[in-house]
Amino acid sequence: MRSLAEDDIARIELAATELVARRRTRRQGAALAEGYRPTDVAAALAIQRAVTRQLAADIGGWKCALPSPGKLVLAPIYREAIHTASPCPVRVRDGILRVEPELAYVLARDLPARDQPYTPADVDCAIARTHLALELLESRYTDHHAVSFIDNLADALVNQGLFLGPVVDDDADCGELALQVGNANSPLQGRHPDGNPRLPLYWLAEYLRSQGEGLRAGQVVITGSYAGSLPLPLASEVRIRYGALGTLSVCFKADD
Numbered sequence: 001m002r003s004l005a006e007d008d009i010a011r012i013e014l015a016a017t018e019l020v021a022r023r024r025t026r027r028q029g030a031a032l033a034e035g036y037r038p039t040d041v042a043a044a045l046a047i048q049r050a051v052t053r054q055l056a057a058d059i060g061g062w063k064c065a066l067p068s069p070g071k072l073v074l075a076p077i078y079r080e081a082i083h084t085a086s087p088c089p090v091r092v093r094d095g096i097l098r099v100e101p102e103l104a105y106v107l108a109r110d111l112p113a114r115d116q117p118y119t120p121a122d123v124d125c126a127i128a129r130t131h132l133a134l135e136l137l138e139s140r141y142t143d144h145h146a147v148s149f150i151d152n153l154a155d156a157l158v159n160q161g162l163f164l165g166p167v168v169d170d171d172a173d174c175g176e177l178a179l180q181v182g183n184a185n186s187p188l189q190g191r192h193p194d195g196n197p198r199l200p201l202y203w204l205a206e207y208l209r210s211q212g213e214g215l216r217a218g219q220v221v222i223t224g225s226y227a228g229s230l231p232l233p234l235a236s237e238v239r240i241r242y243g244a245l246g247t248l249s250v251c252f253k254a255d256d
Helices: 006-025 041-055 120-126 149-154 199-210
Strands: 059-064 074-078 088-090 097-107 127-137 159-168 176-181 188-191 220-222 230-232 238-242 247-250 252-254
Touching: 006 041, 041 074, 041 149, 059 199, 074 159, 088 159, 097 159, 097 238, 120 127, 120 199, 127 220, 127 238, 127 247, 159 220, 159 247, 199 220
Parallel strands: 059 220, 088 252
Antiparallel strands: 059 074, 097 127, 097 220, 097 230, 127 159, 176 188, 176 238, 238 247
16 A cells, blocks of 8 residues: 655645544535545545544444455444444434444454464454444435545445444354344345455454554454445334344434
8 A cells, every 4th residue: 555645644634624524513515625535545544544533532443344456445433433222322314324234243352463464263262242233324425425435435434333232142154144124024135245244354453463553452343234224213113133143122313
């Protein structure tokens, strides 16, 4: 990944300042101005880091997926936006909340930067527990579909936060899960986008290590939605069954 020049750093700070302002005022906007709009993965990730720094936010977790050509899927989830109690406060647009059903891995110990690569067994041993979870979605763009992947990467990939449901045993094959949302007549055939939901976690631990960074005990990692994004109602209990793993129940309330 390319290094950043002094002019790049100035543009990154301007981009982060705009995205931070949108977060604090809860307003959305168009794509960032061309003078500081990110054009590649390195700039987008640098903007993520600058947003975190300007917010003085604690990273409580990460969302990730296996990389693909031109795409590196990685974004922080701030600790203050990770919820475990119902009703769960959320920000909504036009009365609609969108979520992604996922599995969330909570770490029992640090996986710090080191010279030796991390193996899948190393990462497995660091997992304290697995939760049913819902990623809570919101963009700082008026229409995140109208901007590029790089734009969305700079804005933490449409993340608003995370709701952690019950702890489950995920030793079984979790590549596919039949998702039953409420009283729907038939379940959704959920499939993890990377087949094995732990594969992106293995990649994340090794990627952060290679960057001189790491994961910390207590952080939560989500690795991809089983059913894209789903619209859910406010102010009424929602029950989602994740196949044989168990059921997540939650009520959402608007955080005005």
